[in-house]
Amino acid sequence: MASILSADPVLHLLRRATYGVTADLVAEARSRGRAGWLDDQLHPERVSDSGMNQILGYYPLLSASEAELRALPDQKRRDATSQLIDATLARQLWSRRQLFELMVEFWNNHFNATPSHSTYATKALEDRTVMRANALGRFEDLLLADGKSAPMMFYLGNFRSELDNPNENYGRELLELHTVGLDSGFTQTDVWNSALTLTGRTIDDDGFFFYDKNLHYTGQVQVLGWSASNASASGGMAVGDDDLRYLARHPKTATHLSRKLAIRFVSDNPPASLVSMLADVYLDSGTAIVPWLLALFNSAEFAASVGLKRKRPIEHYAASMRALGIEALPDNGMSEIKAMLKRVGGLGMTPFGSLPPTGYPDTTAAWESVSGTLKRWNLHHALSTASAGPLFYPPLDQLLAGPTPATAGAMVDRLCVALTGQVFTAAHRGAVLGYAGMTASEPYDPEATEHYLTSLVVLILDSAYHTLR
Amino acid sequence: MRVVKTGSIVAAAAKVQADLADQRARWARGFTRRSFLAGSGMVTAAALGSQLVTTRVAFAAAGASNGKTLIVVFLRGGLDGLATVVPANDNDYNRARPQIGIPSGSLLPLDSRFGLHPAASALHKYWLNGNLGIVHAVASPFATHSHFQSQDVVERGIGTGSMTSGWLERAVELSGPGTTFRAVCEGFTPARSLAGADGVVTMVGLDSLQLLDQTPALTDALSKLYTGVNDPLGEHGLQTLSVLDDAEELQKTDPRPGPGASYPAGDFSLAMADLARMIKAGAGVKAATVDVGGWDMHTLAGGVVGTMADQLRAMSLTVAAFATDLGSKLADVTVVLMSEFGRRVAENGSGGTDHGRGGVMFLLGGGVDGKKIHGAWPGLSEPALQGGDLAAANDYRDVLGEAAQATLGLGSISTVFPGFTYRPLGVMR
Numbered sequence: 001m002a003s004i005l006s007a008d009p010v011l012h013l014l015r016r017a018t019y020g021v022t023a024d025l026v027a028e029a030r031s032r033g034r035a036g037w038l039d040d041q042l043h044p045e046r047v048s049d050s051g052m053n054q055i056l057g058y059y060p061l062l063s064a065s066e067a068e069l070r071a072l073p074d075q076k077r078r079d080a081t082s083q084l085i086d087a088t089l090a091r092q093l094w095s096r097r098q099l100f101e102l103m104v105e106f107w108n109n110h111f112n113a114t115p116s117h118s119t120y121a122t123k124a125l126e127d128r129t130v131m132r133a134n135a136l137g138r139f140e141d142l143l144l145a146d147g148k149s150a151p152m153m154f155y156l157g158n159f160r161s162e163l164d165n166p167n168e169n170y171g172r173e174l175l176e177l178h179t180v181g182l183d184s185g186f187t188q189t190d191v192w193n194s195a196l197t198l199t200g201r202t203i204d205d206d207g208f209f210f211y212d213k214n215l216h217y218t219g220q221v222q223v224l225g226w227s228a229s230n231a232s233a234s235g236g237m238a239v240g241d242d243d244l245r246y247l248a249r250h251p252k253t254a255t256h257l258s259r260k261l262a263i264r265f266v267s268d269n270p271p272a273s274l275v276s277m278l279a280d281v282y283l284d285s286g287t288a289i290v291p292w293l294l295a296l297f298n299s300a301e302f303a304a305s306v307g308l309k310r311k312r313p314i315e316h317y318a319a320s321m322r323a324l325g326i327e328a329l330p331d332n333g334m335s336e337i338k339a340m341l342k343r344v345g346g347l348g349m350t351p352f353g354s355l356p357p358t359g360y361p362d363t364t365a366a367w368e369s370v371s372g373t374l375k376r377w378n379l380h381h382a383l384s385t386a387s388a389g390p391l392f393y394p395p396l397d398q399l400l401a402g403p404t405p406a407t408a409g410a411m412v413d414r415l416c417v418a419l420t421g422q423v424f425t426a427a428h429r430g431a432v433l434g435y436a437g438m439t440a441s442e443p444y445d446p447e448a449t450e451h452y453l454t455s456l457v458v459l460i461l462d463s464a465y466h467t468l469r
Numbered sequence: 470m471r472v473v474k475t476g477s478i479v480a481a482a483a484k485v486q487a488d489l490a491d492q493r494a495r496w497a498r499g500f501t502r503r504s505f506l507a508g509s510g511m512v513t514a515a516a517l518g519s520q521l522v523t524t525r526v527a528f529a530a531a532g533a534s535n536g537k538t539l540i541v542v543f544l545r546g547g548l549d550g551l552a553t554v555v556p557a558n559d560n561d562y563n564r565a566r567p568q569i570g571i572p573s574g575s576l577l578p579l580d581s582r583f584g585l586h587p588a589a590s591a592l593h594k595y596w597l598n599g600n601l602g603i604v605h606a607v608a609s610p611f612a613t614h615s616h617f618q619s620q621d622v623v624e625r626g627i628g629t630g631s632m633t634s635g636w637l638e639r640a641v642e643l644s645g646p647g648t649t650f651r652a653v654c655e656g657f658t659p660a661r662s663l664a665g666a667d668g669v670v671t672m673v674g675l676d677s678l679q680l681l682d683q684t685p686a687l688t689d690a691l692s693k694l695y696t697g698v699n700d701p702l703g704e705h706g707l708q709t710l711s712v713l714d715d716a717e718e719l720q721k722t723d724p725r726p727g728p729g730a731s732y733p734a735g736d737f738s739l740a741m742a743d744l745a746r747m748i749k750a751g752a753g754v755k756a757a758t759v760d761v762g763g764w765d766m767h768t769l770a771g772g773v774v775g776t777m778a779d780q781l782r783a784m785s786l787t788v789a790a791f792a793t794d795l796g797s798k799l800a801d802v803t804v805v806l807m808s809e810f811g812r813r814v815a816e817n818g819s820g821g822t823d824h825g826r827g828g829v830m831f832l833l834g835g836g837v838d839g840k841k842i843h844g845a846w847p848g849l850s851e852p853a854l855q856g857g858d859l860a861a862a863n864d865y866r867d868v869l870g871e872a873a874q875a876t877l878g879l880g881s882i883s884t885v886f887p888g889f890t891y892r893p894l895g896v897m898r
Contacts, residue, residue, distance in 0.1 A: 002699070003699065003700065004697075157767040157768040157819055157821065160768050160769075160818065160819030160820070161818065162818045162819075163818070165817060166817070166818065167767050167768060167817050167818065167821065167823065168767070168824070169765075169767040169768075169823070172614065172615075172824070176615055176617070182615055182617075182618055188614060188856065191614070307700060310702065313657075347657075348657025348673075349657075355762050355763065356616070356762065356765075357616075358617060364701070364702075365659070365664055365665075366658050367657075368659060368664075368671060368705055369657060369658065369659065369671035369673075370670050370672050370708065370713075371657075371671065371673045371674070371678065372671070373705065373706065373709045374677065374678060374709060375677065377680060377681075381681040381682060427693070427696070428697070430693070431690045431691075431693030431694045432694070434690060434693065435687065435689075435690040459690055459691070459694065462691060462694065463695075464694065464695065464698045464700065464702050464703065464706065467702060468700065468702060
């Protein structure tokens with residue numbers, strides 16, 4: 001039996017490749033065509049984002065140079081990370097480069113390095129120079145850049161990993177989480193050698209990455225099928241980079257990453273055929289990310305996966321805001337985003353908020369929660385009644401814009417399309433109408449609609465049509 | 470004239486159940502039915518448990534639940550058992566941990582071999598009164614040095630098999646039907662060990678079970694919107710509505726901790742206080758899980774003071790407050806504290822420890838054979854170690870099996886840990 005979600009290929013793509021469908025987005029994608037819209041999203045420099053650029057003006061530390069960040073006094077360093085977290089949510093909500101933002105989140109989550117006091121000054125730099133710089137580039141470059149990231153060296157303890165007494169944490173997670181994965185069958189000896197290879201990658205007194213050759217282990221190292229004589233401490237960085245290049249192009253990495261990408265965009269248990277095809281594309285393209293995403297979104301498996309994913313908490317929050325067209329009030333200098341973060345945090349997820357090195361989970365079972373569902377329903381109530389803080393809430397009757405609907409059923413259809421991109425089944429439309437004591441065929445009654453409009457909007461957002469993606 | 474529907478959720482739920490008959494079997498089980506309670510105001514403990522029943526209780530004998538509760542607290546990241554239950558006056562230990570070892574002189578005495586980290590002093594009282602038992606050098610023989618693989622095998626309670634259900638889920642199923650709250654995961658995300666249980670409720674506290682502007686018309690419309698969804702989400706939406714309904718009476722109970730119980734701040738305390746409230750109200754919680762993260766201390770773990778000490782102190786204060794909160798109800802509760810693995814015997818070059826094998830488990834409760842360190846102790850001598858790790862001298866399934874068997878009143882637990890030869894260590898009385 002088919003999903004209740006519309007199998008329209010444009011809607012299916014928009015539900016997966018954005019933080020939430022809006023009426024404008026649907027119109028834009030339909031006029032540009034599915035392939036053209038996707039192509040633009042995969043080349044974000046082509047997508048103008050002037051509104052977002054204006055908002056980013058409130059977050060000057062995001063573009064600060066390393067020298068400027070080094071000069072920040074201790075008490076100001078926290079601001080750099082705080083601006084990053086705020087701006088990340090703002091970008092997810094309002095940037096027009098939606099797929100780019102999804103991939104930035106995907107890589108930040110893949111290379112999770114939870115911000116902490118020691119990395120407040122460098123976290124935003126990592127986001128800009130590691131994740132954003134490579135989000136749609138090549139995985140090999142991304143991995144090499146992450147291997148020089150101060151937050152990662154701190155978070156997984158490599159900054160204290162020395163000589164022949166290394167801290168195994170980064171060396172292990174590099175294999176298990178970042179590249180080849182557990183299924184590759186790496187051993188404790190591989191972990192140990194991986195850690196030895198990466199000794200010397202540390203942070204300086206200011207908390208910025210540097211390679212300290214005095215901490216680097218020298219001598220033969222071997223990780224899986226890669227080895228190096230690693231004879232000199234001064235050559236240790238190059239040896240480590242060589243190891244990272246080997247890992248980036250390892251077939252097990254291709255499979256591990258392809259499966260993870262397919263879980264993100266296709267289904268919780270992606271078909272083996274899809275994973276294997278994506279792994280081939282990844283290797284054939286020299287770890288390039290754009291052809292890989294294109295192959296995923298154009299696959300038969302993707303087309304057949306309508307309705308198989310649910311929105312994670314941040315996606316659900318963003319999609320609710322986007323559906324209602326809620327925006328920040330610039331006069332407040334984006335201060336309201338703090339309240340928004342608190343609300344999304346109440347759903348169990350915030351940008352950069354995951355504590356374990358796995359990042360946030362990405363399957364339905366991992367997030368299914370009775371409290372979570374009630375909190376999402378209450379969120380819809382707060383947003384629809386304009387009681388979620390000092391934001392710009394467009395009047396709800398804009399959702400009914402257009403020629404006057406003839407019947408109550410047509411009125412609810414129009415609300416459903418405006419909020420979720422599609423009409424509901426007759427039974428589900430009946431459930432919404434029934435709340436207002438209406439029937440589908442009765443004439444449209446503007447007064448009664450006005451009276452019930454908020455509740456109807458809340459119910460439509462509460463439905464499975466808005467929860468699935 | 471617009472008439473707001475006032476049909477009760479009972480009627481809606483009955484129809485919904487019929488509509489859902491062909492939904493996936495896994496998800497179609499355990500749908501709860503509203504049992505209306507007379508009266509209002511503060512509800513006493515005795516009243517609740519017997520009235521919040523799943524439909525299946527209709528054909529099970531009254532008192533299917535023995536009124537006892539098993540709580541599994543998972544300390545995620547790999548608890549350093551050797552910094553928690555410390556070998557006293559042990560030269561191997563002192564050699565392996567020159568910087569972060571806990572000096573014998575600072576330990577709170579346990580038995581002749583071990584002492585408790587001084588930061589965990591809040592638990593020592595329960596050791597002394599016989600409610601706290603310990604198993605050392607305990608692990609899954611199938612765990613590796615991977616957090617995620619190890620948590621996965623431990624929580625599924627299996628070896629290399631592909632069984633996807635969790636061990637606690639199987640134990641609670643074996644115990645038979647119960648109330649809406651018979652299986653509770655406290656937290657934003659469900660624990661793997663219990664996540665698939667029939668009607669499991671994942672929640673961040675009883676008071677989070679609220680729906681703004683709730684009216685019968687709203688819940689009626691929602692139940693219709695979640696019927697005919699052709700996705701497990703449909704069942705989840707309906708479950709949410711029935712839990713919401715059943716929570717109403719429980720929410721009238723006194724949320725304040727019992728006399729003398731003072732919980733420290735933090736999510737772990739919120740979860741444990743909430744469980745205590747439900748247990749005291751007789752909500753019929755059979756099995757519950759709580760996660761506490763932050764134990765993966767590769768770097769600068771500290772010794773008598775420091776990161777590990779702070780974390781142990783907070784954890785111990787919460788567990789002790791929970792025991793105090795329960796008062797005499799502690800007799801009906803077993804709390805298991807466990808982790809995915811222990812840590813390497815030797816400290817690393819960063820003042821921390823890397824992933825190891827044998828770890829420590831605590832059991833707290835009225836049924837625990839306390840004031841004992843159960844099981845085998847292989848020691849820390851070089852030949853006794855497994856690749857630098859404390860050996861897995863005891864199997865965690867023997868401990869969990871016994872805790873579940875005694876607490877939930879189970880007979881054979883062969884379906885809880887299939888293919889495993891169960892040899893209880895005597896951790897329960």
